Amino acid sequence: xxxxxxxxxxxxxxxxxxxxxxxxxxxxxxxxxxxxxxxxxxxxxxxxxxxxxxxxxxxxxxxxxxxxxxxxxxxxxxxxxxxxxxxxxxxxxxxxxxxxxxxxxxxxxxxxxxxxxxxxxxxxxxxxxxxxxxxxxxxxxxxxxxxxxxxxxxxxxxxxxxxxxxxxxx
Numbered sequence: 001x002x003x004x005x006x007x008x009x010x011x012x013x014x015x016x017x018x019x020x021x022x023x024x025x026x027x028x029x030x031x032x033x034x035x036x037x038x039x040x041x042x043x044x045x046x047x048x049x050x051x052x053x054x055x056x057x058x059x060x061x062x063x064x065x066x067x068x069x070x071x072x073x074x075x076x077x078x079x080x081x082x083x084x085x086x087x088x089x090x091x092x093x094x095x096x097x098x099x100x101x102x103x104x105x106x107x108x109x110x111x112x113x114x115x116x117x118x119x120x121x122x123x124x125x126x127x128x129x130x131x132x133x134x135x136x137x138x139x140x141x142x143x144x145x146x147x148x149x150x151x152x153x154x155x156x157x158x159x160x161x162x163x164x165x166x167x168x169x170x
Contacts, residue, residue: 006107051156070112
């Protein structure tokens with residue numbers, strides 16, 4: 001029997017309103033974790049979410065896609081919102097207060113390890129910061145149950161097929 005998805009209390013950065021994951025009942029939800037300064041997995045994950053939503057066609061209206069920042073110190077709601085302007089507007093950024101982020105990451109068994117980079121850019125006063133972080137996608141069903149965790153290798157087509165099956169369940 002599936003377990004309830006761990007709660008996320010956050011701010012939706014595009015619209016500036018509070019969000020509780022448990023209030024999303026009736027919709028399938030995809031959750032991923034990342035940061036705006038990521039130049040690797042995060043842009044690919046956001047592109048995959050866009051492709052997934054496109055593949056769902058009209059069913060995309062029954063799905064929420066959330067990108068949760070693991071770097072709330074630098075990813076202020078304003079910076080996060082500006083970053084998301086370059087991506088599908090159906091993907092919402094979630095800003096979790098620093099005090100609650102560790103609990104959310106632990107509940108999803110996600111990692112976000114902050115470490116300084118060894119090299120500095122010319123004129124940069126301090127080492128840049130890098131994150132090692134989970135690049136997975138979590139799928140929550142319309143009843144609020146955590147149904148799957150997908151690795152970075154899952155394709156948009158595979159995800160869309162699973163979401164469509166999930167939405168067809170009664």
